[in-house]
Amino acid sequence: MSTGFHEVRFPLRLALGTSGGPVRRTDIVSLSNGRENRNRRWRDARRHYDAGSGIKSVDDLYAVLSFFEARAGQLYGFRFRDPIDWKSCAPQASVSANDQVIGTGDGATADFPLIKTYADTGGATMRPIEKPVAGSVVVSVGGVAALPADFTVNAETGMVTFVPGKIPAVGAAITAGYEFDVPVRFDTDRIDIDLAQFKAGRIPSIPLVEIRP
8 A cells, every 4th residue: 555544534424426347448449350458457446536525514524624634635645434335245235254255274374465356257357455444354264263362453554464373274265254444645736615505515526546556
C-alpha cells in the first residue's frame, strides 16, 4: 500500500448512496481486415465511486467535510465499504470459511494472502483483498475449520499467517471467508457544498478512487 493511509472507514451511512464500481483499461486495435487485437493494460480493475448522492442532511454535509479535512483532501487514503461487493460471498449470503480458495499447503508456507475470485464457465479473475475487516476472517484447512488461535490476520495487508504447529500440510486446500473494505482516496482536493435549502444541502460530487499497491 502506498504511504499516507489512515486505517479509518468512510461513514457507512453515506456510503450507501454511492454509485460506481470497477474500471478496467483495455487497448483495442482495429486491423485492416476488420478484426481486433485486444490487450489488457491493467492486471486488476481499479474501482471508482461517487459518494455525493449519499448526502441527505446538514449533519451529513458536516460529516463529509470533517472526514475530507482529516484526510487532507487527496493526501491520505482510507477504507471504504463498497455497498454491493464487501464480503467473500454474494451480498445476501452469509460469510463462510469455505467461500474463497486462498492457497494450497506445502508443509512449510505459513503466509497466505486473502484473495477473491470472480469466475464463471468462461473465465476467472483473482482480486487481492488487502483491507479485511478485523475479526471477520474465518479460515478452513482441508475442509476443517481452523480455530482462531491457529492463525493471525493482518487487517492492514490481508495476510493470513498460521502459527507454528498449525502450518497447512502438503496438498491441503486453504479457504477463507471475510468482510472487507476497499482502500481509496478522494479524487479531488475540492469539496463544493450547496446549501440551497434550509436544513438540507448537497455535495454534487464526492469522487473516490481505489488505491493500488
